[in-house]
Amino acid sequence: MSDYNFAYLDEQTKRMIRRAILKGLAIPGYQVPFASREMPMPYGWGTGGVQVSAATLTPADTLKVIDQGADDTTNAVSIRKFFEKTAGVATTEETGAASIIQTRHRIPEEDLREDQILVYQVPIPEPLRFLEPSEIETRKMHSLEEYGLMHVKLYEDIAKHGAIATSYAYPVKVEGRYVMDPSPIPKFDNPKMEMAAIQLFGAGREQRIYALPPYCKVVSLDFEDFPFEASKADHACDMCGATDSYLDEVIMDDSGGRMFVCSDTDYCTGRRQAGHIGAQAAAASAALEETAV
Amino acid sequence: MNTEVLKGGFGNAPVDAAYAFRAAMNAMACPGTVEVLQGAQPPAPVSVAAGTLLLTLCDPDTPLHLAGDFDCEDVRAWVSFHIGAPVVAAEFSMFALGSWEALAPLSRFAIGTPEYPDRSATLIVEQEVLAQEGMALRGPGIKDSVTMSLPETEAFQMNAMLFPLGLDFFFTSGDQVSALPRTTKVEVA
Numbered sequence: 001m002s003d004y005n006f007a008y009l010d011e012q013t014k015r016m017i018r019r020a021i022l023k024g025l026a027i028p029g030y031q032v033p034f035a036s037r038e039m040p041m042p043y044g045w046g047t048g049g050v051q052v053s054a055a056t057l058t059p060a061d062t063l064k065v066i067d068q069g070a071d072d073t074t075n076a077v078s079i080r081k082f083f084e085k086t087a088g089v090a091t092t093e094e095t096g097a098a099s100i101i102q103t104r105h106r107i108p109e110e111d112l113r114e115d116q117i118l119v120y121q122v123p124i125p126e127p128l129r130f131l132e133p134s135e136i137e138t139r140k141m142h143s144l145e146e147y148g149l150m151h152v153k154l155y156e157d158i159a160k161h162g163a164i165a166t167s168y169a170y171p172v173k174v175e176g177r178y179v180m181d182p183s184p185i186p187k188f189d190n191p192k193m194e195m196a197a198i199q200l201f202g203a204g205r206e207q208r209i210y211a212l213p214p215y216c217k218v219v220s221l222d223f224e225d226f227p228f229e230a231s232k233a234d235h236a237c238d239m240c241g242a243t244d245s246y247l248d249e250v251i252m253d254d255s256g257g258r259m260f261v262c263s264d265t266d267y268c269t270g271r272r273q274a275g276h277i278g279a280q281a282a283a284a285s286a287a288l289e290e291t292a293v
Numbered sequence: 294m295n296t297e298v299l300k301g302g303f304g305n306a307p308v309d310a311a312y313a314f315r316a317a318m319n320a321m322a323c324p325g326t327v328e329v330l331q332g333a334q335p336p337a338p339v340s341v342a343a344g345t346l347l348l349t350l351c352d353p354d355t356p357l358h359l360a361g362d363f364d365c366e367d368v369r370a371w372v373s374f375h376i377g378a379p380v381v382a383a384e385f386s387m388f389a390l391g392s393w394e395a396l397a398p399l400s401r402f403a404i405g406t407p408e409y410p411d412r413s414a415t416l417i418v419e420q421e422v423l424a425q426e427g428m429a430l431r432g433p434g435i436k437d438s439v440t441m442s443l444p445e446t447e448a449f450q451m452n453a454m455l456f457p458l459g460l461d462f463f464f465t466s467g468d469q470v471s472a473l474p475r476t477t478k479v480e481v482a
């Protein structure tokens with residue numbers, strides 16, 4: 001017996017998580033309870049996603065970790081280092097080179113393949129939680145497909161704002177059955193959830209795992225007269241010129257200068273390396289150089 | 294104790310189980326695909342793939358049903374030594390292992406409850422061969438449709454009608470595994 005735990009978790013814990021993942025894949029969108037373990041990082045850092053990744057990784061994997069689309073945040077870097085150390089896996093920042101991608105708050109712009117797995121860090125897995133605080137009640141509502149309140153809430157948005165105001169964690173219905181929280185991704189990403197890769201969701205504090213097999217039917221809730229719209233800033237990326245990517249607004253200087261940049265940094269880098277140039281690319285590099293000095 | 298029993302576990306459990314789980318997960322996520330599953334050397338009549346599944350997914354927390362010929366002294370001893378799963382009657386099992394004929398009638402197995410549909414049995418069905426021809430499968434995990442040989446059609450159609458309740462199946466033969474979750478719609482091709 002060795003005292004070394006591959007990917008940090010002990011074998012019994014991994015078996016328990018693996019069983020939950022399989023049931024999650026067999027019942028898409030249903031939240032499977034699991035006994036979440038203490039991880040050597042705070043809950044806000046995606047312990048649910050980390051446990052799912054730990055139970056899924058093999059030594060042959062190449063792992064990518066993104067936080068709001070970026071690979072270089074403290075959170076993403078520390079999770080990547082954690083698995084380099086405990087599982088000996090290779091890591092990458094390239095979406096196409098990764099076999100497992102753990103994410104917080106984004107889906108990569110590049111289409112994922114059948115041989116890839118996307119693991120989401122989920123803070124609040126229950127889409128009905130803000131309508132009904134009781135777990136016993138929400139479980140009953142899911143069992144009875146009682147989703148009327150959710151539609152009422154979205155409709156109230158329309159009445160109040162003239163549109164559905166929910167722009168993150170926009171609820172979806174999976175295979176015509178379970179209403180699911182896609183985690184706090186922008187609703188721009190919702191249509192990408194019908195993808196070729198396996199999607200696994202882990203909520204550590206709330207102790208839930210759920211999953212979407214490839215090509216699973218995922219429909220954003222909407223109304224006939226107010227159809228769902230995968231909106232984003234009406235702008236092109238100022239760095240790479242992309243018009244099809246989700247953008248972050250970045251403040252450039254004290255005088256209020258700002259620009260729009262792809263939130264998916266690997267996508268933006270790839271496009272710039274391929275020669276695409278955005279409207280403010282030259283100015284932005286100059287500004288960056290200045291800060292570097 | 295028969296010393297043969299001591300053999301046949303994973304050589305390097307954490308790594309062998311990690312690869313085995315990925316094969317099992319890919320099979321369950323993409324019904325109809327055939328994956329290789331290796332690592333265990335279980336006693337007859339258990340296949341390498343079925344033994345590897347048991348080592349990967351079962352432990353003292355997962356009551357196991359051994360059906361028909363699979364409920365024999367050698368298999369019980371191997372399960373007891375390597376896995377520690379309590380061997381139970383069909384109705385109390387989380388996992389079950391046997392031939393299709395021996396696992397019948399399926400109505401004995403737990404299909405979950407409306408609030409906890411995950412509390413359902415997973416059946417490991419040993420087959421002579423796994424062939425990607427026969428019935429047409431559609432549903433989550435399948436791009437359009439795939440074909441796969443199944444021991445019968447009606448049982449899987451009935452099972453799918455129970456959704457979100459129902460049973461989930463692994464099919465094993467030699468070192469190969471495929472799977473069929475409750476979401477898969479089965480039709481005669």
Ligand SMILES: [Zn+2]
Binds near residue numbers: 239245
């Ligand atoms: Zn860009």
